[in-house]
Amino acid sequence: xxxxxxxxxxxxxxxxxxxxxxxxxxxxxxxxxxxxxxxxxxxxxxxxxxxxxxxxxxxxxxxxxxxxxxxxxxxxxxxxxxxxxxxxxxxxxxxxxxxxxxxxxxxxxxxxxxxxxxxxxxxxxxxxxxxxxxxxxxxxxxxxxxxxxxxxxxxxxxxxxxxxxxxxxxxxxxxxxxx
Amino acid sequence: xxxxxxxxxxxxxxxxxxxxxxxxxxxxxxxxxxxxxxxxxxxxxxxxxxxxxxxxxxxxxxxxxxxxxxxxxxxxxxxxxxxxxxxxxxxxxxxxxxxxxxxxxxxxxxxxxxxxxxxxxxxxxxxxxxxxxxxxxxxxxxxxxxxxxxxxxxxxxxxxxxxxxxxxxxxxxxxxxxxxxxxxxxxxxxxxx
Numbered sequence: 277x278x279x280x281x282x283x284x285x286x287x288x289x290x291x292x293x294x295x296x297x298x299x300x301x302x303x304x305x306x307x308x309x310x311x312x313x314x315x316x317x318x319x320x321x322x323x324x325x326x327x328x329x330x331x332x333x334x335x336x337x338x339x340x341x342x343x344x345x346x347x348x349x350x351x352x353x354x355x356x357x358x359x360x361x362x363x364x365x366x367x368x369x370x371x372x373x374x375x376x377x378x379x380x381x382x383x384x385x386x387x388x389x390x391x392x393x394x395x396x397x398x399x400x401x402x403x404x405x406x407x408x409x410x411x412x413x414x415x416x417x418x419x420x421x422x423x424x425x426x427x428x429x430x431x432x433x434x435x436x437x438x439x440x441x442x443x444x445x446x447x448x449x450x451x452x453x454x455x
Numbered sequence: 456x457x458x459x460x461x462x463x464x465x466x467x468x469x470x471x472x473x474x475x476x477x478x479x480x481x482x483x484x485x486x487x488x489x490x491x492x493x494x495x496x497x498x499x500x501x502x503x504x505x506x507x508x509x510x511x512x513x514x515x516x517x518x519x520x521x522x523x524x525x526x527x528x529x530x531x532x533x534x535x536x537x538x539x540x541x542x543x544x545x546x547x548x549x550x551x552x553x554x555x556x557x558x559x560x561x562x563x564x565x566x567x568x569x570x571x572x573x574x575x576x577x578x579x580x581x582x583x584x585x586x587x588x589x590x591x592x593x594x595x596x597x598x599x600x601x602x603x604x605x606x607x608x609x610x611x612x613x614x615x616x617x618x619x620x621x622x623x624x625x626x627x628x629x630x631x632x633x634x635x636x637x638x639x640x641x642x643x644x645x646x647x648x
Contacts (some may be wrong), residue, residue, distance in 0.1 A: 293528050340540075341536050341539075341540055342540060343536065343539050343540065343570065344533075344536050344570060344571070344574070345572070361581070412528045415544070418541065418626065418627045418631065419626060419628050419631065420628070422626065423534065423537055423624035423625070423626035423627075424536075424537065424624060
C-alpha cells in the first residue's frame with residue numbers, strides 16, 4: 277500500500293552506492309534509464325550529492341517499465357554489466373546523458389568509450405546475465421509502494437515532494453537533522 | 456490535549472484540501488466500495504470492439520479488478536503501465552488482471568496498443584459506468600469511476616478492496632499482499648476437504 281513506505285535501505289551487500297554506507301543521509305532512487313523524468317532528475321541528484329558531500333550516501337535501483345520503454349531493460353543490463361567490470365557509475369552517467377540512444381549498438385559504443393571488455397559486456401547484456409537482479413530491484417520497489425519513476429526514498433522515507441533542486445535538497449538535508 | 460470527534464477544526468480542513476491537487480477537477484465525495492466478503496457482482500463487458508468478457512468465467516482463480524478513471528494518463532507514473540510490468544507476479548500467484556474504465560472499446564484498443572498492455576481493458580461504456588456503480592465506485596458528478604482495486608477470490612467473493620485518491624497511483628503492493636493471503640489460505644481449505 278502507499279502507506280507502507282518505510283524501507284531498510286540501502287543494502288551495502290547488494291546495492292550500488294556512492295558515498296559511505298554510514299553517512300547520515302541515505303538517498304535511494306528507483307529509476308529507469310529510458311524514462312525522461314528520471315533523466316531530468318539526474319543533474320539534480322548530482323548537485324545534491326555535490327552539496328552534501330560525505331553526508332550523503334546515494335543508491336540506485338532499477339525500475340524499468342519495459343513495455344513503455346523498449347530499451348530500458350537492456351540499458352539496466354548495461355549498467356550491471358559495466359558494474360561487473362567496476363564501472364557501474366560511469367555507465368549510469370553515460371546512459372542518462374544519452375537517453376535518446378539506448379539501442380544495443382549504442383550501448384556497446386559506451387562500453388568501448390569506458391574502456392570495458394566489449395565482448396564480455398555484450399555477452400552479459402544480450403544474455404540477460406543480470407535479469408534476476410534487475411527484477412529483484414523492481415520487485416523490492418513494488419513492495420515499497422513505488423508506482424512510477426523516478427521514486428526517491430530519503431533515509432527509507434518516500435519523498436513525494438517537488439524534484440526541483442531547492443525543495444529536494446532541503447528535504448534531503450533536513451533528514452540529517454531529524455534523524 | 457483533548458480533541459473533538461464531531462468535526463474537523465478549520466486548520467485541519469484547510470490542510471486536507473491543500474493535499475488534494477485534484478480538488479478542482481474532481482468532486483470530493485468518495486463512494487463506498489463493496490467491502491470484503493461481498494459476492495462480486497457478475498458482469499459482461501466488451502474487451503475489444505468484437506469480443507466480450509464475463510467475470511464468472513474466471514471462477515476457480517483469483518481476479519484483480521482495477522477500475523481507473525480514464526485511458527491516456529501520463530506515462531511514467533501510469534498505473535496500468537506498472538501493472539503491465541507486474542503480470543508475471545500476478546500470474547505466479549494464479550491471478551488474472553482486468554482493467555476497467557468508462558472509455559469505449561476503440562479507445563481502449565488504441566491505448567492498449569500504444570502502451571503495449573498485455574491484459575484486457577474492459578469498456579464500462581453502456582450503460583455508462585454501470586459496473587463501477589454496482590461495485591460502489593462510480594463518481595456520478597465526474598462521469599468516471601474511482602481509482603479502485605478489488606481482489607476477488609476463486610469462489611467469486613471480494614477478498615480485498617481499496618479506493619485510492621483519484622490522482623494517486625496506488626501501486627501494486629496491496630494487490631500482491633491480498634493475492635498472497637489467498638494463496639496462503641488455499642492449503643488449509645484443501646486439507647479441510
